Amino acid sequence: MRLILYTGKGGVGKTSVAAATALRSAQLGYRTIIFSTDPAHSLADSFDVPLAPEPVPIAKNLWGQEIDVLSELGKYWNVVQDWLTALMRWQGVDEVVADELAVLPGMDELVGLLYITRYHEQGEYDVVIVDCAPTGETLRLLSFPEMARWYMERIFPMERRAAKMVAPIVRPLFNIPIPDDNVFDSVQHLFSQIEKMKQILTDAENSSVRLVVNAEKMVVKESQRTFTYLNLYGYACDLVVCNRLIPDEVKDSYFSSWKDIQGKHLLFIEECFSPIPIFKAPLFEKEVVGLPMLREMANALFGSEDPTRVFSQGHPHEIETKDGYYVLHLSIPMTEKEDISVIQHGDELVVQAGHHRRNILLPRSLAGLSVGEAKFERDKLKITFQKTGKRRGKNLKTEGSHGRKDV
Numbered sequence: 001m002r003l004i005l006y007t008g009k010g011g012v013g014k015t016s017v018a019a020a021t022a023l024r025s026a027q028l029g030y031r032t033i034i035f036s037t038d039p040a041h042s043l044a045d046s047f048d049v050p051l052a053p054e055p056v057p058i059a060k061n062l063w064g065q066e067i068d069v070l071s072e073l074g075k076y077w078n079v080v081q082d083w084l085t086a087l088m089r090w091q092g093v094d095e096v097v098a099d100e101l102a103v104l105p106g107m108d109e110l111v112g113l114l115y116i117t118r119y120h121e122q123g124e125y126d127v128v129i130v131d132c133a134p135t136g137e138t139l140r141l142l143s144f145p146e147m148a149r150w151y152m153e154r155i156f157p158m159e160r161r162a163a164k165m166v167a168p169i170v171r172p173l174f175n176i177p178i179p180d181d182n183v184f185d186s187v188q189h190l191f192s193q194i195e196k197m198k199q200i201l202t203d204a205e206n207s208s209v210r211l212v213v214n215a216e217k218m219v220v221k222e223s224q225r226t227f228t229y230l231n232l233y234g235y236a237c238d239l240v241v242c243n244r245l246i247p248d249e250v251k252d253s254y255f256s257s258w259k260d261i262q263g264k265h266l267l268f269i270e271e272c273f274s275p276i277p278i279f280k281a282p283l284f285e286k287e288v289v290g291l292p293m294l295r296e297m298a299n300a301l302f303g304s305e306d307p308t309r310v311f312s313q314g315h316p317h318e319i320e321t322k323d324g325y326y327v328l329h330l331s332i333p334m335t336e337k338e339d340i341s342v343i344q345h346g347d348e349l350v351v352q353a354g355h356h357r358r359n360i361l362l363p364r365s366l367a368g369l370s371v372g373e374a375k376f377e378r379d380k381l382k383i384t385f386q387k388t389g390k391r392r393g394k395n396l397k398t399e400g401s402h403g404r405k406d407v
Contacts, residue, residue, distance in 0.1 A: 005129075009213075020301060024298035067112040114194070215265035225363075331379060
């Protein structure tokens with residue numbers, strides 16, 4: 001099963017791009033389903049057809065779905081929610097407030113993503129396309145499996161044993177709602193589903209995330225950060241879509257300055273995401289709504305390409321913890337060590353390789369650390385971040401077989 005997730009800053013047109021991709025996939029003969037995890041669903045508006053919580057046929061080989069996240073939340077979280085609500089009410093919290101607080105932030109969107117696991121196990125579809133929530137929400141959801149694994153391995157077993165030990169004593173004395181096996185079983189079932197989803201999402205041969213951007217400064221900056229965190233959590237990004245570019249044939253002087261600005265930002269986008277391919281979609285003269293306009297967008301974006309293929313393999317940069325240090329690995333093929341320079345400015349790392357430049361926004365775990373050495377070996381640049389020392393903008397050192405020198 002091919003899995004493609006589209007995300008981007010709110011308002012960049014990711015739903016239209018996702019819908020256009022799904023339509024082209026179906027036209028090529030793949031049994032395709034597209035669903036949305038964004039609570040503010042807009043898939044039905046994009047296709048201009050009514051959708052439902054269950055798959056609805058849109059065209060030949062194409063189904064759409066707007067998930068009822070509240071219903072899905074009930075399947076996985078009701079037992080836990082009832083216990084949390086009872087616990088907060090015992091502490092004097094208003095019933096309505098307690099019921100709201102018993103749902104963890106982002107949990108409703110997360111259970112929507114679990115359809116990925118369901119469709120993977122069922123095997124009914126060749127291609128699953130997910131129209132994700134805006135980037136901030138998506139990153140929170142995609143980071144959840146890491147937190148869940150840590151909790152299940154370290155804290156969960158102790159909590160379960162402790163609850164069994166204290167329940168016979170505490171419950172009769174204080175009438176405190178103590179979680180029973182049903183609560184712990186519900187949590188374990190949910191987290192096991194999340195772990196399965198993580199395994200599917202990190203299978204780079206079949207799953208990838210695609211970023212939709214506009215050629216605007218604020219959008220590009222957020223997308224940079226998203227790209228870094230996708231690499232940090234092990235999710236492959238195989239394509240960046242730059243949407244709503246003003247076409248060359250637009251000669252009106254009113255748009256000339258906008259075209260210049262977009263041109264500059266487009267160059268920056270190519271620097272930021274290299275070697276990930278950048279596909280471009282124009283600003284259409286009509287809004288992209290309905291199947292005819294979605295076909296037009298698919299033609300503009302993909303031409304004769306199969307939109308379901310993996311356009312880029314591997315991770316342009318990865319982060320690992322090693323011997324008390326963080327090490328950032330950058331893939332820079334076909335480059336000589338002497339042609340590389342690396343400079344850190346605050347939370348931004350600028351890597352110059354010959355005539356090409358990469359701008360990387362560092363995650364919080366690295367942005368506050370001091371920078372150590374940089375080594376270039378076998379087309380890989382390895383930058384060490386130390387956990388002590390003051391952060392400052394500086395040129396890095398590189399170390400190779402010929403000793404150490406500035407690059």
